[in-house]
Amino acid sequence: MTNAIDLDSARAILAAQPFSRLLGAEIGDYDEDGVTLVIPIRPELGQQFGFVHGGVLAYAADNALTYAAALALGPNVLTGGFTITYLRPARGARLRARARVTGATRRQAVCQCEIHAEDEDGESVLVAVAQGTTRAVDRELPSTES
Amino acid sequence: MTNAIDLDSARAILAAQPFSRLLGAEIGDYDEDGVTLVIPIRPELGQQFGFVHGGVLAYAADNALTYAAALALGPNVLTGGFTITYLRPARGARLRARARVTGATRRQAVCQCEIHAEDEDGESVLVAVAQGTTRAVDRELPSTES
Amino acid sequence: MTNAIDLDSARAILAAQPFSRLLGAEIGDYDEDGVTLVIPIRPELGQQFGFVHGGVLAYAADNALTYAAALALGPNVLTGGFTITYLRPARGARLRARARVTGATRRQAVCQCEIHAEDEDGESVLVAVAQGTTRAVDRELPSTES
Amino acid sequence: MTNAIDLDSARAILAAQPFSRLLGAEIGDYDEDGVTLVIPIRPELGQQFGFVHGGVLAYAADNALTYAAALALGPNVLTGGFTITYLRPARGARLRARARVTGATRRQAVCQCEIHAEDEDGESVLVAVAQGTTRAVDRELPSTES
Numbered sequence: 001m002t003n004a005i006d007l008d009s010a011r012a013i014l015a016a017q018p019f020s021r022l023l024g025a026e027i028g029d030y031d032e033d034g035v036t037l038v039i040p041i042r043p044e045l046g047q048q049f050g051f052v053h054g055g056v057l058a059y060a061a062d063n064a065l066t067y068a069a070a071l072a073l074g075p076n077v078l079t080g081g082f083t084i085t086y087l088r089p090a091r092g093a094r095l096r097a098r099a100r101v102t103g104a105t106r107r108q109a110v111c112q113c114e115i116h117a118e119d120e121d122g123e124s125v126l127v128a129v130a131q132g133t134t135r136a137v138d139r140e141l142p143s144t145e146s
Numbered sequence: 147m148t149n150a151i152d153l154d155s156a157r158a159i160l161a162a163q164p165f166s167r168l169l170g171a172e173i174g175d176y177d178e179d180g181v182t183l184v185i186p187i188r189p190e191l192g193q194q195f196g197f198v199h200g201g202v203l204a205y206a207a208d209n210a211l212t213y214a215a216a217l218a219l220g221p222n223v224l225t226g227g228f229t230i231t232y233l234r235p236a237r238g239a240r241l242r243a244r245a246r247v248t249g250a251t252r253r254q255a256v257c258q259c260e261i262h263a264e265d266e267d268g269e270s271v272l273v274a275v276a277q278g279t280t281r282a283v284d285r286e287l288p289s290t291e292s
Numbered sequence: 293m294t295n296a297i298d299l300d301s302a303r304a305i306l307a308a309q310p311f312s313r314l315l316g317a318e319i320g321d322y323d324e325d326g327v328t329l330v331i332p333i334r335p336e337l338g339q340q341f342g343f344v345h346g347g348v349l350a351y352a353a354d355n356a357l358t359y360a361a362a363l364a365l366g367p368n369v370l371t372g373g374f375t376i377t378y379l380r381p382a383r384g385a386r387l388r389a390r391a392r393v394t395g396a397t398r399r400q401a402v403c404q405c406e407i408h409a410e411d412e413d414g415e416s417v418l419v420a421v422a423q424g425t426t427r428a429v430d431r432e433l434p435s436t437e438s
Numbered sequence: 439m440t441n442a443i444d445l446d447s448a449r450a451i452l453a454a455q456p457f458s459r460l461l462g463a464e465i466g467d468y469d470e471d472g473v474t475l476v477i478p479i480r481p482e483l484g485q486q487f488g489f490v491h492g493g494v495l496a497y498a499a500d501n502a503l504t505y506a507a508a509l510a511l512g513p514n515v516l517t518g519g520f521t522i523t524y525l526r527p528a529r530g531a532r533l534r535a536r537a538r539v540t541g542a543t544r545r546q547a548v549c550q551c552e553i554h555a556e557d558e559d560g561e562s563v564l565v566a567v568a569q570g571t572t573r574a575v576d577r578e579l580p581s582t583e584s
Contacts, residue, residue: 305486347497347501351493351496374496375520
């Protein structure tokens with residue numbers, strides 16, 4: 001895709017998202033095969049049993065799916081929604097959310113995302129799987145539809 | 147439900163979730179008809195255009211759906227996943243995520259959640275809708291299934 | 293909605309769907325509050341244990357959600373996808389799939405659907421719940437997007 | 439998996455589903471990498487514009503996802519629900535629904551399915567993508583949970 005965003009642009013967009021900074025998310029890699037969002041696990045991201053909160057996994061899915069869709073649709077996209085299934089409680093050193101385009105038309109992309117929790121030794125386990133739908137939009141700044 | 151959690155317990159659980167404290171979530175009400183999770187909107191929760199990040203809405207859905215399921219299933223529950231559809235960009239003074247039980251068996255509940263963005267004058271608009279599935283678990287502390 | 297379809301039009305569209313005729317689906321009611329699709333249960337709709345096949349419930353959800361969306365968006369709509377959660381095996385005399393609009397913008401509607409299985413005495417039990425997303429399209433005849 | 443079903447068993451189960459016979463579904467292949475469900479397209483499976491009805495695609499997803507889950511969980515499984523996203527209207531000679539296991543614990547599998555529509559020349563296009571969740575059950579015959 002000639003109009004897809006590159007790694008530097010992807011990182012700049014992430015840096016412009018206050019919520020992504022609050023969570024400490026980083027873009028690991030971003031190429032034609034997909035995107036990996038990395039989130040270092042720290043106590044502030046936990047739920048009451050010490051595992052990573054499901055909402056953090058959902059954030060990771062939402063963001064990774066949207067970045068992946070931009071590979072097919074270009075930078076001006078809007079994710080319409082997604083489904084996430086949790087497989088196991090997540091803990092360890094970091095989350096890796098890897099998303100790729102499963103199928104796309106000119107205006108719409110369906111992307112899938114696998115989220116692994118990785119420990120200090122690099123051992124990882126699949127903790128959640130997600131599927132999302134993203135549409136190309138004509139303008140860069142979304143206004144409030146009504 | 148005799149074994150469902152009450153408002154005080156619900157607030158105690160939320161207070162025990164570091165990620166919920168990081169986001170500033172509060173439980174507005176919690177009775178047999180459902181639960182309302184309230185999140186004051188502040189710049190740290192935003193995406194690059196100043197709207198609330200989709201991941202915040204997804205967090206709100208995840209948490210509200212799980213609380214609602216406890217109304218049918220008791221306190222020991224595990225949300226297996228959910229679907230969220232975004233309708234409009236969210237901004238204003240606060241988010242209100244209202245979830246209720248749609249249907250349940252003894253072991254499983256399907257809940258639905260509507261998320262409104264509310265401005266300072268109390269005007270609100272529906273910004274996202276979610277549906278989730280939650281199961282009763284036999285023990286309080288989830289271990290890592292494998 | 294001035295441009296929403298009425299009961300007669302809804303029935304005419306259903307009659308024009310060979311697959312809906314194959315399944316024996318009928319429109320029970322269709323008004324501003326939603327739509328009810330009724331499917332008499334017969335052996336041909338079963339799975340290997342004699343219950344209604346999940347695919348029949350999924351068909352019912354797909355169709356009922358789309359009809360409900362037309363209440364908000366008018367007759368030219370395209371359902372982009374949906375999520376269905378099964379609660380119980382379905383058997384009895386008929387299925388009733390009731391769908392309504394949960395929220396809508398000018399171009400998009402999120403609808404929810406509850407499917408009950410009803411026996412000869414009119415006793416019914418909730419067997420599945422679904423949520424779908426539908427968009428308004430500019431033309432009546434969808435062409436193959438690419 | 440030692441306890442997963444083989445191709446012959448898979449075909450026997452499909453033959454025991456009246457609804458699958460009504461739709462004309464066949465199992466194309468079934469090995470450790472996944473399952474392919476094939477449905478010859480015929481007028482009875484259509485909607486009002488001559489394309490394959492979305493409910494047929496949803497049936498295909500439901501069934502293929504369940505078969506795929508049996509690869510990880512063994513023959514006694516129950517699909518709890520799934521999400522389907524439609525990408526393009528489907529027409530041609532046949533549908534091919536290919537499902538595989540994305541991740542699994544001992545008790546639960548998340549599977550994904552891609553549905554292609556194929557014409558007489560073997561040209562195919564992706565028309566829908568689905569993700570489902572399936573659980574192992576302890577008994578072969580599901581009873582009505584309540």
